[in-house]
């Protein structure tokens with residue numbers, strides 16, 4: 001992964017904006033931002049980020065590659081779409097946020113212990129196994145994400161909820177052992193395999209030749 | 215004279231006047247006190263039947279001077295249009311009943327108000343006569359256009375196409391002027407309405423400047439005569455009969471007569487050598503936006519090369535607002551309004567022809583004009599980098615350059631390497647010297663102001679029009695050397711009647727706006743020539759035939775009128791008597807107000823027409839608790855504001871007016887004679903309110919300086935009051951805008967409160 005990062009640095013030496021255009025979902029929109037700041041002002045989480053969307057776009061144009069890609073800003077986006085609805089330039093900000101996060105992850109630049117990234121990974125791994133989300137396992141694994149101590153504490157706190165759910169047959173403790181799968185698990189895995197191949201192809205294609213720009 | 219006048223009154227009882235007022239009393243006053251031969255009433259005087267009543271009397275030769283009592287003089291102008299008779303109007307509807315509450319307690323004072331307006335209108339009419347055209351000149355359809363740039367070319371074409379012959383005078387050897395340098399122009403159109411807002415939408419791009427096409431059109435137009443390498447050596451006369459000497463460089467001079475003149479001399483590029491921080495003049499690769507056009511023209515579609523070593527430019531930085539919007543000495547304090555779109559256009563040259571990185575450093579991106587925002591988007595779409603940042607210096611960096619700037623979004627000092635730096639510099643109006651520059655030195659209030667005024671006088675540019683007017687050779691300036699033309703309300707009007715300004719001489723603008731301006735000025739010039747032929751006024755009293763005349767026997771040659779006329783309309787003869795120029799005159803009456811011996815008058819507006827109204831107001835005695843307040847209101851803004859206040863009050867949305875007020879409209883506060891003030895005070899008025907238009911640099915005075923002249927004159931009223939041993943609060947001068955519909959009546963009411971406090975005037979007979 002680190003190699004890919006190095007390769008990209010070499011390739012787009014002069015323009016991080018071009019790199020974003022070529023590799024990030026909806027990245028072609030970054031140049032259209034007119035820096036009005038409406039998105040930053042609209043974002044319910046904006047004030048908790050180190051770089052709200054407007055600033056991220058300016059940083060991309062100013063070539064601040066490292067700072068943008070290792071930032072945890074785009075990981076904070078909750079997909080509320082407030083900014084997209086309000087942006088006078090109709091920039092698909094939310095998609096770019098996820099695009100940036102995805103690209104940073106591909107390059108191995110995600111900040112360590114970034115909770116959103118961590119959650120997404122656990123969700124994905126969990127889902128991939130049986131073709132469905134095993135809520136009990138996912139929940140428990142999240143409790144213990146930050147170590148045994150906090151995990152036990154949370155588990156005890158949540159126990160009454162779990163017992164209640166068990167009683168009303170919303171959850172089965174048996175799921176902890178293996179858990180049940182979807183009908184055609186093999187087919188599902190084949191689908192996912194194929195999808196990943198296609199995605200890899202798509203990425204490779206962009207990385208080789210960036211899209212021509214006007 | 216008096217025996218020839220046949221006086222009659224017509225009183226309308228419609229619109230509630232009949233119900234609210236004692237009509238019998240009003241007609242009796244008109245006849246007994248007002249000495250009108252008759253006073254007929256009609257339930258709806260503006261109806262066809264009512265108008266016929268009046269018309270029949272006129273046709274039968276029974277009336278030459280009439281009072282119409284009913285609505286405001288600003289209402290029903292079409293119905294009461296009898297050009298052969300003199301007319302005064304008593305404003306009983308807006309002026310009285312609409313502004314007064316309909317209650318028994320108020321009946322008496324409201325009736326007294328109406329009675330006075332009848333007395334006033336009846337007195338006024340005796341001193342009016344029907345204005346007649348002087349017949350000073352014939353129709354001269356020829357229009358002179360000074361300036362061979364796109365503005366002048368467009369003005370010439372538009373004028374000729376309307377059927378008026380044009381002489382187009384250009385300083386240069388070819389048409390196009392400053393615009394000739396352009397490689398391409400900012401697009402004239404926005405994106406089509408159905409173009410999606412996408413990042414690859416079809417957006418407007420730079421266009422061919424179209425100068426060659428415009429030149430061809432001019433050459434094909436038989437009504438246009440072009441003088442190249444030519445200047446105006448002398449201009450004399452007035453609208454309808456201007457004479458201009460057109461001097462050609464080769465030495466010959468042509469003299470032609472014109473009905474009106476358009477000055478379209480465009481702009482001169484800013485001198486960037488005043489920007490040492492950006493290395494201009496020292497580093498050849500720092501150029502201005504004007505110079506870049508030449509480089510682009512040379513490249514003609516191929517990659518643009520940097521001047522120092524001919525290397526193809528691979529990165530370029532634009533510095534917006536270079537030497538602009540800054541109070542630093544040598545900088546332009548204003549925004550030139552064309553340079554943002556200009557830089558976008560030029561950045562696109564580099565994207566298209568060089569494939570270069572182009573960065574625009576701006577603090578505010580402003581994209582006025584037709585293509586506006588779409589053109590900005592076009593720049594973004596083509597990967598021009600827009601960086602909100604303030605450049606502080608340009609330094610050498612090997613063979614290239616380095617721009618130091620503060621990034622205003624990321625809030626950090628940073629820098630940018632590039633091959634070429636383009637300074638977005640501004641437009642300087644290409645204008646003659648300000649005729650009032652000398653006066654500004656004399657009248658400066660502080661040493662600082664004096665020094666600034668002196669500097670301006672010393673650096674005055676050569677004359678363009680060479681007018682032989684008493685007040686100077688060229689069009690007066692407002693600020694920063696731009697022609698004084700009202701930005702919003704009357705853009706092409708200058709302070710010289712019949713001479714119109716178009717394009718960047720009156721405010722900075724791009725080509726498209728300059729062309730639109732030219733069309734407007736052409737229409738105004740045609741109108742001025744036509745009006746002059748009829749002896750009628752130009753803006754704002756369009757069509758007015760009245761015109762100032764003076765009693766030579768009384769004149770003391772004091773020159774107040776020639777100095778104060780905002781339009782320089784008055785010349786002097788050899789004996790220093792004023793010479794009025796009917797067609798240069800705007801009929802504001804400032805000269806009349808200025809004249810200390812009161813010898814200037816108009817047929818229908820004079821010291822007497824107002825003075826007699828003041829004298830005929832009935833003044834109750836000191837113990838009546840009924841003070842009288844005189845309000846002189848400018849007919850352009852303050853009087854309409856009061857009319858609108860009346861409309862608002864009638865529908866319950868306004869405030870009422872004190873019944874003690876007597877309002878008289880004046881043409882301009884500048885026309886107010888101090889004698890009216892003294893007369894009013896002497897005859898027992900308790901307070902006087904004067905309402906004119908805003909008079910500073912952002913003036914709203916329709917006669918530009920009239921309101922300011924009045925303020926100056928009225929500043930001496932305090933002395934008069936002290937001589938009479940009266941409180942200075944009894945006279946108040948206000949600036950009132952047409953939108954002040956609550957404030958205008960309130961100001962008069964405030965005077966009533968003041969009088970309650972300080973007591974009645976002791977001068978009641």
Ligand code: SF4
Nearest residue numbers: 033034036037039087
């Ligand atoms: S609202 Fe849109 S145009 Fe404005 S700063 Fe955000 S992304 Fe840019």
Ligand code: SF4
Nearest residue numbers: 043077078080081083
């Ligand atoms: S979608 Fe994301 S970036 Fe946009 S306002 Fe919501 S949280 Fe903020």
Ligand code: SF4
Nearest residue numbers: 779799800802803805
């Ligand atoms: S002061 Fe006004 S009325 Fe008098 S000559 Fe000048 S423009 Fe005409």
